[in-house]
Amino acid sequence: MPETVDIDGLVTYLVTSLVDRPEDVRIQKRDSERGVVYEVATNPEDTGKVIGRQGRVIKAMRTLVRAAASLTGSDATVEVLD
Template sequence: MKELLETMITPLIKYPEYLNIDVKEEPDKAVYHVIVHQDDVGRVIGKNGRVAKSIRTVVYAANRDKTRKVYVDIM
């Protein structure tokens, strides 16, 4: 899942060297914290949150473990 997020986000940002994805896993959920450069936050979120919503939709659909929820948090 981390590789999927990197593949989707890297072309969107100007400073890919600042891209960091931390994973906090719990028995019932996994939270992916996407950290990008301050100038790239708007690019990843998009106008009215459309890009972020699209990223979340793809990640939710790619989740094979239906017993655990997956969350994407963009910082």
């Protein structure tokens, strides 16, 4: 089991890999009662790439982030901002 998990880096890598304009990606991390929430803002033209058809991409991203966070005993999710 890894000692540390870089969830911040994972979210950044996943989002910037999907978009055409990675320099426009903004990720804010906030704590909530349910765990950590990563709020992702992209260029409006790239938002659809992060969400995917019928939300498949964002669902897969949430699954990966939640699994990585569970290794540290915490919970995390990803939200896409308009």
